[in-house]
Structure formats: structure tokens, C-alpha cells
Amino acid sequence: MSYLEYTVKSVPSGLRKVLFLNWPVAILLASVAGVGFLMLYSVAGGTFTPWAEPQMKRFALGFGLMLMVGLVPIWFWRSLAGAAYLATVVLLVAVELFGTVGMGAQRWIDLGFMRLQPSELMKITLVMLLAAYYDWLPAKRTSRPFWVLLPLAFILLPVFLVLRQPDLGTSILLLAAGGGLMFLAGVHWAYFAAVLASGIGLIAAVFQSRGTPWQMIKDYQYRRIDTFLDPSTDPLGAGYHITQSKIALGSGGWTGRGFMQGTQSRLNFLPEKHTDFIFTTLAEEFGFVGGVSLLALYALIIVFCVWSAMLNKDRFSSLLTLGIALNFFLFFAVNMSMVMGLAPVVGVPLPLVSYGGSAMLVLMLAFGLMQSAHVHRPR
Template sequence: MSYLERNLKSTPRGLGKVLYFHWPLAILIATISGVGFLMLYSVAGGNILAWAQPQMYRFVVGFVMMFIIAMIPIVFWQRMAIFAYLFAIALLLVVEFFGDVGGGAQRWIDLGFIRLQPSELMKIALVMVLASYYDWLDESQVSKPQWLLLPLALIVIPTALVLKQPDLGTAMLLVAGGGVVIFAAGVSLWYFAALLASLVGLVAAVFYTRGTEFELLNDYQYRRIETFLDPSISPYADGYHITQSKISLGSGGYAGRGFMEGTQSRGNFLPEKHTDFIFATLGEEFGFLGGITLLGMYMLIIAFCMISAMRNKNRFASLLTIGIAATFFFYFSVNMLMVMGFAPVVGVPLPLVSYGGSAMMVLLGAFGLIQSAHIHRPR
């Protein structure tokens, strides 16, 4: 009898699975999404139809999808990992040639009822295929150079496609999420030291090649870096977003101005108030207390995921849970740092709070995978 078969026999079946569903995690996800509905209602000036209601519909569909995914044995999702990765690569290629353009970037596929952003799907598909690879690979081989070539290629290919869109923020999340899975699999720290040295060299090359025919970033991306370093150099152009964001956060003080009382968002001074910069509105209306409460709920989700991963004896399920939790962590941390001016503006939304169909659906699907790993772990 194979390990997978033994694993399947030792996990709950039928309605018994519902008892093992991680209900505290599900309640936290619903609570944070509820915060998102309130903020979308607020930034629309009390109009529920603009952003809040569509987001509620997506959440209901996504939550049902999460539950269905959770009930399917994790063995099935392990076998589907390579197909999910290839499917996401195919969608990225469709975007490259036929994708919709918005805001100067070509990132979406218009399906009529939703604008799908395949790079969101790739974040999870990449974690799945890497977790499957390291579950298959003998632990004594993980640090040998020849066995690192394939996982590096699995990361580089989608990252290159996403950078062409261009979408620097998502590309960074792909590399970070993939790197965490490789680290958790037990790859030698010397490789990560070499990677860190390479990143320092890459940053130097980014600045050195500016203005040449070999420059590594687009002009607007260079301007974002300059704006991050000194927003005052362009307060009414490239620095406008971060300047208004800091004003919103600062005006919220300790307890905030009150629900729907944010002057920056209500006066339309804050750009992208329903997507990338919704945390600034939350900070203005609910202050430091509101912001730290949301951060606490995010960190509690990470804690639940890590505890589940450490207790899971299935290597694939454990690596999958760690990888998705890390991707989720990078998601909200980059957004919060960006909104507060501690990171360049890279177009990363606030998970479960910002308006967006693809991000909401993919995240809930990813939490379904974590639930599946939790329910079907050997007992």
C-alpha cells in the first residue's frame, strides 16, 4: 500500500469532514471580508451597489467554492498541481497576446461576468507545483544543485511573463512565495545567501542601466522608486498617491474620524481608494486602533495556518499550507508598507478587503486548499 493510500485511509470521510473543518479560520476570513464590505460601502459614499454588493456576491460564491475544495482529499489536489501550473501558464500566454489593457498594463482576460487576472491564479499554482515537487524529491537531494534547476525554472517562467504585463508587485510575490516553499523544503541556507548577494547586484544594475537601451525597468517604475525615496519631488504627479495616503493615515489619529467620516476618501483626494489604497481609508476612519486590529486578524490567520502545517505529517500538505500562508503574508504586508510609504507603490491590493473579483476568488480557493490539507491530514 502506497503512502498516499495509507494517508487517505487515515483521514475522515463523509460528513465527518465537516467536524474537522477549521471553523476559526473560516470565521476570521469572513470577518475580514466583512470589514472589506464596510469599507467599500464607505468609500462609495453609502452606495452599496457600486462596489460592496458585487464584492459580497463574489465572497458568497468564493466561500462555497472554498468549502467544496476543502471536502476534496488533498491527494487529489496534489495530483492536480502540475495541471494547475500549466493551465495558469497558458492563461498568462493568453494575456500576453489577447489580454485586456487597463491603467497602462495588460493583465486581464475579460470573461464577461468577471475580468480574470491569471497572475493571481499563478501565485497559488506555483506553490502547489513546488510543494508537489519537493514531496516527490528525496529529502537527501533537496540541496543538490541539479535538483534546484527545475524549481528555479518553475519560478522564473511565470515571473518573466508577469513582468512583461508589466506587474512588478505580483512578480515579487511569485518569487517570494516560491522562495518560501524552497526554504521550507530544507534547501541549504548558502543558496539563499547567494540569492541575497545577487539581489543586491540586481538592484545596483537596475539603477546603473537607467537611461540606457538595456534598462531593466520601465520609466514609470523608476519614477515609483524615486517617489518612494522622496515623495516631495512630485507631490501632484507620481508622488500624489503616497502623499494623500499619508495624509489619510495621519488624520485618523488614534481612534479615527468615524465610519464614513473620512475627508480624503469622501472628497476623492485619495486615488484608488477602493482597491490598492483602501487601507488608508480604514486608517482615516478607524485610526491606529482599526489598523492594528486588522493587522492582528491577518496575523492570526498566519498563526492558524502555521500551526496546521506543523501538525501535518503529509509533506505536500505542510509545504502547500506554508507556501499559501507566506503568499498571503507578503500580500497584506506589501500593501500596508506601500500605503504607509515604507515600500514603493507596486499595485498590490489588500487581501479580502480591496475590491477585485480575481483576488477574492483565488484567495478563497487557496484557503480551501489549506482547509483540505487540515481536514485530510493523517490522524
């Protein structure tokens, strides 16, 4: 036995779990959150209120939550997967019945001390359920039709409920994350080819339904698509967001204008500068170098999560970790694509950087589950 192994084994079991946490991921998460605090301080004009200070408190709470969840045995979270999913479905139904309306959408439940967005929670509980399902299901049944339809129903139910809020962005993320986890679990590629063909047909149907009694999506969602295809058609209306976003991105150049020197955000040309479009503020102030640096931090988090999943011999833990990594990737990839004009504007925040309560706490809860899988993996 090496000196290091002897030292670790001599530590009390509770403290040993702390040592076994995936600290590179924890440090990277804190680094990304630090970038967020810096940008929220900047967009507020050099003050910690009204955004940076609450965000710091939420991250501190979320970081503590991540550590606590990470120290709980993974079998406990596996046993809660079904109940957590059902509870979140009930919350989504509750949003439909008496949810709080904001910016034209009914997505929140007012708890008094905070507004809870159940669709954010569903991103995690759906991954938990699918990971538990494929851990339970024998590998030889993974691609049989009945056993494929069941997880598809698990995915489509919350997608339908979230679409009714309406929240197209989160619906797409749920669909992509659920489908991605099915693929990672070993479902045959032919099913995904069929889904891709159906998706193309669905997109065609969406465009054909415009202006008809059976219109499939809301008018503002069509405007977002029009804006994505040609922002110049309405530069002062639906195209304003993306036009100003591109101006901010371009004006940053290689190294940016400097901290708190971004004209687009300081002069309030950039809308939603503290939430969905905060990446453009960062790119304007710190340029291409700043944007790539943030992207590198995100990429390292994904790499460490995938590495942890590959080392884990427990199927549930491995799939759970991969599902959380996939969700995280979709989060920042969609947001960055959106603000750069590579994808329609669908209202997806930049993880740990955009201002927000539910998204921050749910994301840290997700990484707590990843930590639990990492700490309690078979050794």
C-alpha cells in the same frame, strides 16, 4: 473512547469532513471580508453600489468554493499540481497574445462574465507545484545543485511572463513566495545568500540601466522608486498617491475620525480608495486601533495556518499550507508597507478588503486547498 470522539465517529463521513474543517480560519476570513464590505460601503458614500454589493456576492461564491475544495481529498489536488501550473502558464502566454489592457497594463483575459487575471492564479499553482515537487524529492537531494535549479526554473518562468505585462508587484510576490517555500522545504541557506548578493547586484544594474537602450524596467516603475525615496519631489504627480495616503493615515490618530467621516476619501483626495489604498481609508476612519485590529485578524489567520501545517504529517499538505500562509502574509504586508511609505507603490491589493474579483476568488480557492490539507491530514 471519549463521548466527543464517539459523537464525531457516529456522524456520517461527509458531514464529519465539515466538522473537521479549520473553522477558526473560515470565521477569521469572513471577519476580514466583513471589514472590507464596511469600507467599500463607506468609500462609496454610504451605498452598497458600485463596490460593496458585488464584493459580497463574490465572497459568498468564494466561501462556497473554499468549502467545496476543502471537502475534496488532498491527494486529488496533489495529482493536479503539474497540470494546474502548466495551464496557468498557458493562460499567461494567452494574456501576452490577446489579453485585455487596463490602466496601461495587459494583465487580464475577458471571459465575458468576469475578467480573469492569470497572474493571481499563478500564486497558487506555483505553490502547489513546489509542494508536490518537494514531497516527491528525497530529502537528501533537496540542496543538490540540479534539484535546486529545477524549482528555480519553475519560479522564474512565470516571473518573466508577469514582468512583461508589466506587473512588478506580482512578480516580486511570486519570486518571494517561491523562494520562501524552497527555504521551508530545506534548501541550504547558502543558496539564499548567493541570491541575496545577486539581488543587490541586480538592483544596482536596474539603476545603472536607467535612460539607456537596455533599460531593465519601465519608466513608470522608476518613478515609483523615486516617489518611494522622496515623495515630495513630485507631490502633484508621481508622489501624489503616497502623499495623500500619509495625510489620511496621520489624520486618523488613535481612534479615527469616525465611520464615513474620513475627509481624504469622502472628498476624493485619496486615489484608488477602493482598491490598493483602502487601508488608508480604514486608518483615517478608525485610527491606529482600527488598523491594528485588522492586522491582528490577519496575524491570527497566519497563526492557525502554521499550526495546521505543524500538526500535518503529510509533507505535501504541510508545505502547501505554509506556502498559502506565506503568500497571504506577503499580500497584506506589501500592501500595508506600500500605503505607509515603507515600500514602493507596486499595485498589490489588500486581501479580502480591496475591491476585486480574481484576487478574491483565487484567495478563497487557496484557502480551500488549505482546508483540504487540514481535513484530510493523517489522524
